[in-house]
Amino acid sequence: MAATCPECGSTSFSRDDGRGELTCRKCGRIIEQDEIDTTPEWRAFDAHQQAARTRTGAPLTFTKHDKGISTEIGKGVGELYKVPIKKRAQYYRLRKWNKRLTKSKDRNLSYSLSELARQVSYLGLPKAVHEEVGRLYEKAVTKGLVRGRSMESIITAIIYAVAREQGSPRTLSELAAASGIEKREIGRAYRYVARELGIRILPATSEEYLPRFASLLGLSGKVQARAKEILKNALDEEVTSGKGPTGVAAAGLYIAAVLEGEKRTQRDIADVVGVTEVTIRNRYKDLVEKLGIEEEVERKAQENEKLRKKEEIQ
Numbered sequence: 526m527a528a529t530c531p532e533c534g535s536t537s538f539s540r541d542d543g544r545g546e547l548t549c550r551k552c553g554r555i556i557e558q559d560e561i562d563t564t565p566e567w568r569a570f571d572a573h574q575q576a577a578r579t580r581t582g583a584p585l586t587f588t589k590h591d592k593g594i595s596t597e598i599g600k601g602v603g604e605l606y607k608v609p610i611k612k613r614a615q616y617y618r619l620r621k622w623n624k625r626l627t628k629s630k631d632r633n634l635s636y637s638l639s640e641l642a643r644q645v646s647y648l649g650l651p652k653a654v655h656e657e658v659g660r661l662y663e664k665a666v667t668k669g670l671v672r673g674r675s676m677e678s679i680i681t682a683i684i685y686a687v688a689r690e691q692g693s694p695r696t697l698s699e700l701a702a703a704s705g706i707e708k709r710e711i712g713r714a715y716r717y718v719a720r721e722l723g724i725r726i727l728p729a730t731s732e733e734y735l736p737r738f739a740s741l742l743g744l745s746g747k748v749q750a751r752a753k754e755i756l757k758n759a760l761d762e763e764v765t766s767g768k769g770p771t772g773v774a775a776a777g778l779y780i781a782a783v784l785e786g787e788k789r790t791q792r793d794i795a796d797v798v799g800v801t802e803v804t805i806r807n808r809y810k811d812l813v814e815k816l817g818i819e820e821e822v823e824r825k826a827q828e829n830e831k832l833r834k835k836e837e838i839q
Contacts, residue, residue: 530554587659588642590634598623633666637676644680647703648695650688657687661722670721674714677704682714686724693737694729696771698799731756731765731773734798738778741797742789752781755812764815768808772800776808783822788829 529536535551545560569575585592598620608616638659645655661683665671671679681704688695697708704711718724732753739749756777759765765773775798782789791802791809798805813819 530556587656587663588638590631590638630666634663637662637680640677641680644684644703648699650693654687654691654693658683664722665718668721670718678706678710678714679718681706681711682718685711685715686719686726689726689729692733694733696799729770731770731777734771734774738774738798742794744778744782744787748781748785748787751785752777755780758816759812762815764811771798772804772808775800775805776812779805779809780812780822783826783829786829
């Protein structure tokens with residue numbers, strides 16, 4: 526597609542799919558014509574019609590070792606007994622040779638990507654993260670980065686990087702619980718993979734952790750919005766500089782929950798976030814003092830406590 530119209534220099538174009546033409550909106554010159562229509566010639570009015578009329582397979586995906594286009598003969602030994610007796614010997618030979626002809630790289634990816642799918646499911650990560658981690662892991666295998674190292678540690682390190690890059694960060698504690706690998710080993714693998722694959726990720730911000738922590742704590746959207754406002758003000762006042770993002774996010778949620786009447790104890794938040802109560806208290810003091818909301822938070826906390834006691838008596 527032309528960047529500018531050669532006649533008048535305009536960058537505004539109109540596309541006519543029926544005629545297959547691209548026209549300049551300003552002067553009317555036809556920039557391109559006789560374009561090929563790549564859309565299907567059929568129409569579908571529901572999912573059943575679409576499934577029946579579609580003649581192509583599933584899209585390519587990096588979440589499978591073969592991109593989803595190779596042949597798989599059977600999914601286990603149990604499949605053998607579904608084959609007629611006269612065909613079982615042939616089925617067994619086909620399955621055996623299919624395995625023998627599989628390259629070592631594909632065998633590695635087949636096992637590794639199943640482990641990746643397990644961790645993504647455990648961590649509740651979106652499909653976009655799953656796809657990107659699969660792509661980068663295949664790149665790491667091709668470059669020989671996995672040789673001599675734990676496959677799980679490399680996968681977990683890439684998950685850590687991609688999740689942060691796409692705004693769905695997970696803490697090292699969560700990754701360690703999902704993979705069974707120590708945090709120190711994950712950090713070491715992350716530094717190695719980032720250096721070899723040229724991954725440059727900015728540090729995660731405290732705001733990026735808010736949606737996940739708020740969801741795990743069962744807090745409402747009002748609390749999350751209030752916490753986001755508190756953290757934005759804290760960033761403007763440079764209160765969060767040099768502080769761990771998870772601790773700041775935890776303190777922001779604690780303050781917002783108190784102000785919105787959905788109080789959670791510091792112990793509840795500490796258990797979910799994976800930081801200590803001391804850290805939350807320290808970040809809490811920094812935020813309320815610098816933002817000048819200490820009296821407001823304490824007054825609201827007392828009101829919440831009186832209301833709770835009144836409800837217990839009733």
